Amino acid sequence: MADAVLSRTAAARAARRWQWFETPRERRAFLLVWGGLAALVVWYFFFGPRAQYDYNWRWSIVWQYRRFLLWGVGTTLYIFAWSLVFSLVLGIFCGIGRTTNVRWVRALSVGYVEIFRNIPLLVQMWWAYFGLQQVVNAVINDPLGLRILIPSTFACILALSLYTGAYMGEVVRSGIRSIPRGQWEAATSTGLSRAQTWRHVVLPQALVIVIPPMASEVLNIIKNSAIAMTIAITDLMFYSQKIEEETFAGFEAYTAGTLLFLLLTLLAVGAIYLVQWLLGLKVRSAG
Amino acid sequence: MESFWKWHVIPENLPFFAGGFRLTLTIFVLAWVGCWVFAVIFGAMRHSSRPWLRYPAAAVVEIIRGTPGLMFVVWVYFLSQPLIGYALSPFWAAVWALIIHQGAYAAEVVRAGLNSVPRGQVAAGYSTGLGYVEVMGWIVLPQALRNMAPAVVNRSVALFKNTSLAFVIGVIEFFRAGTIVNGRENASFSVFTFIAAVYFVCCFSLSRLGNRLGQRPGVIEDTTAV
Numbered sequence: 001m002a003d004a005v006l007s008r009t010a011a012a013r014a015a016r017r018w019q020w021f022e023t024p025r026e027r028r029a030f031l032l033v034w035g036g037l038a039a040l041v042v043w044y045f046f047f048g049p050r051a052q053y054d055y056n057w058r059w060s061i062v063w064q065y066r067r068f069l070l071w072g073v074g075t076t077l078y079i080f081a082w083s084l085v086f087s088l089v090l091g092i093f094c095g096i097g098r099t100t101n102v103r104w105v106r107a108l109s110v111g112y113v114e115i116f117r118n119i120p121l122l123v124q125m126w127w128a129y130f131g132l133q134q135v136v137n138a139v140i141n142d143p144l145g146l147r148i149l150i151p152s153t154f155a156c157i158l159a160l161s162l163y164t165g166a167y168m169g170e171v172v173r174s175g176i177r178s179i180p181r182g183q184w185e186a187a188t189s190t191g192l193s194r195a196q197t198w199r200h201v202v203l204p205q206a207l208v209i210v211i212p213p214m215a216s217e218v219l220n221i222i223k224n225s226a227i228a229m230t231i232a233i234t235d236l237m238f239y240s241q242k243i244e245e246e247t248f249a250g251f252e253a254y255t256a257g258t259l260l261f262l263l264l265t266l267l268a269v270g271a272i273y274l275v276q277w278l279l280g281l282k283v284r285s286a287g
Numbered sequence: 288m289e290s291f292w293k294w295h296v297i298p299e300n301l302p303f304f305a306g307g308f309r310l311t312l313t314i315f316v317l318a319w320v321g322c323w324v325f326a327v328i329f330g331a332m333r334h335s336s337r338p339w340l341r342y343p344a345a346a347v348v349e350i351i352r353g354t355p356g357l358m359f360v361v362w363v364y365f366l367s368q369p370l371i372g373y374a375l376s377p378f379w380a381a382v383w384a385l386i387i388h389q390g391a392y393a394a395e396v397v398r399a400g401l402n403s404v405p406r407g408q409v410a411a412g413y414s415t416g417l418g419y420v421e422v423m424g425w426i427v428l429p430q431a432l433r434n435m436a437p438a439v440v441n442r443s444v445a446l447f448k449n450t451s452l453a454f455v456i457g458v459i460e461f462f463r464a465g466t467i468v469n470g471r472e473n474a475s476f477s478v479f480t481f482i483a484a485v486y487f488v489c490c491f492s493l494s495r496l497g498n499r500l501g502q503r504p505g506v507i508e509d510t511t512a513v
Contacts, residue, residue, distance in 0.1 A: 021337075021339065022337075026337060026339070030339040034339070034343070055368065055369040055372075057369070114491060114494075115487065117490075117494075118444070118448075118486070118487045118490035118491045118494060119448070119483045119486050119487050119490070120448040120449070120451040120462070120486055121448075122451045122452065122454065122462060123451060123462060123479060123482050123483050123486060124483070126466070126475075126479050127479040127480065127483055130469065130475035130476075130479065131291075131475045131476040131478075131479040131480060132476075133475070134291040134474075134475050134476040135291050135476055137291070138290055138291040138292075174508070219353075222355075223353075223354070223355040223356070224355065225355075226355035226356075226357040226358050227355075227357050227452075229357070230357075230454075230455065237355070237357060237358055237361075240358075240361075241361070244365070250364075250365035250368065251362075251365045251366055251368060251369050254358065254361055254362045254365050254366075255362065257358060258354050258358050258359070258362050261353070261354050261355055261358055262350065262353045262354055265353040265354075266353065
C-alpha cells in the first residue's frame with residue numbers, strides 16, 4: 001500500500017514520466033486486457049460464427065465511385081458554410097437577448113432557445129421542408145395561381161441554422177455572464193452608453209472566451225448536416241447511400257462516408273486551432 | 288384549394304402514433320441503460336492515470352464523437368452483415384448504434400464528473416489506507432455524481448431526440464409513424480407540428496428537471512448540439 005502511495009506522488013510520476021507502466025503488475029494487466037481483446041477479435045474472424053459466412057469485400061468500389069463521394073463532400077461543405085454564418089449571427093443575437101434587461105427580448109430569446117433545443121433536428125427539417133410547403137401552397141400558391149416550391153437546400157439550411165443557433169445562444173450567454181459586473185459599472189462610470197459598453201467592453205471579451213465551446217458547436221454543424229440526406233439533399237450521406245443502392249456494398253460505402261466525415265471534422269478542428277493560434281490564445285481542446 | 292389545417296388526422300391515427308411512441312420509449316430506455324454502462328467504462332478509463340488505459344479509450348471516444356449520429360446508425364446496421372454474418376434487425380441496430388454513439392458523449396460527462404473531484408482527495412483517501420474501491424465508492428462517486436446530475440439529464444434529452452434517427456433504417460418509431468401517416472393523409476403541416484409538439488413536451492420537461500438540479504456552482508454543463 002505504502003508503495004502505491006509513493007508511486008502516486010508528483011516527484012515519482014515526474015521521474016517515470018516516459019514509462020508506460022509503473023509496475024510489472026500493470027504490464028501484465030495491459031497484456032491481459034488488450035491482448036485478450038485482440039485475441040478475441042482474431043478468434044472471432046477466423047473461427048467464430050462469422051467464419052462460416054463469406055462476406056464479399058469490395059473496397060475497390062469506393063475508388064470507382066470517388067466522384068460521388070467528392071460531390072457529397074462539396075454539398076456538405078456548402079451547407080456547412082451557410083449554416084455556420086447564419087447560426088453564428090443567430091447565436092450572438094440570442095445570447096445578447098438572453099442577458100438584456102428588456103423583458104420581452106429576453107422572453108423571445110428564451111422561447112427560441114427552448115423550442116429549438118427540445119425538438120429533434122430531423123423533425124425540424126421535415127417541418128421546414130414538407131410542413132412549410134403545405135402552408136405556402138394553401139396561403140400563396142393556390143389563391144394566386146403560383147407554383148412556388150421551397151428548395152430543399154433552403155429548408156435544410158434554415159433548420160440547421162435555427163437548431164445550432166439555439167445552442168450557440170446558450171454558449172454566448174454563458175460567455176457574457178462570465179464578464180464581471182465591475183466591468184459594466186466601470187464602463188458606465190467612464191461615460192460609455194449601453195451600446196458602446198456592449199461594443200467595446202463586453203462583446204470583445206465574451207466572444208473570445210466562448211471560442212472553445214463554440215468550436216464544438218461548429219463541429220456539430222458538420223455532423224448534423226448528415227440529417228439533410230433525409231430531405232433529399234445530395235450530401236455525403238446521400239451519396240454513400242446511393243453507392244450502396246447501386247452496388248449493394250453497404251458496409252464499404254458507409255465506412256468511406258464515415259471516414260470522410262471524420263476527416264472533415266478533423267480538418268475543422270485543425271482550422272479552429274489555427275484561428276486560436278492566430279488570435280494568440282492558449283490552445284484548448286475543441287472536442 | 289386544399290387546406291393545410293387538417294388536425295382531424297391526429298385523433299384518427301392516434302393508436303398508430305401511440306404504437307410508434309411506445310417503440311420510441313423502448314429504444315430510449317434500452318439505449319439509456321447501455322449508454323451509461325459504456326460511459327462509465329470509457330469515462331473511468333479516460334480518467335485513469337495509466338496511459339495504456341487512457342489513450343485507447345480516448346481514441347475510441349474521439350473517433351465516435353467525430354462521426355454523425357445518422358451515419359453511425361446506418362453504419363452499424365450494415366456493419367452487422369460482415370461482422371456477424373447476418374443483418375441485425377433494424378430495432379437492435381438502432382439500439383446498439385445509439386448506445387455506442389451517445390455513450391461516447393456520455394463518457395465525456397463521466398470523465399468531467401470524475402475530474403471535478405480534486406486529485407488531492409483521492410491521494411488523501413489512499414494515504415488513510417483505503418483501497419481503490421473504497422476511494423471510488425466513498426469519496427469520488429458521491430461528489431462526482433452530484434456534479435454530473437444536470438449533465439446526465441441533458442445527455443438523456445439528447446438521447447431522446449436522437450431516437451428519431453432510428454427512422455432512417457426503417458424502425459417504425461414515433462417519427463416514422465408520423466411520416467407514414469403523412470404519406471397516407473397528405474397532412475404534413477399538422478402531422479409534423481404534432482410530432483414536434485410531443486417531442487418538445489417530453490424533452491422540455493426533462494430539461495426543466497436538469498435545470499432544477501443545476502442551480503449551484505461547480506456543476507458540469509453539457510450543451511452539445513447533438
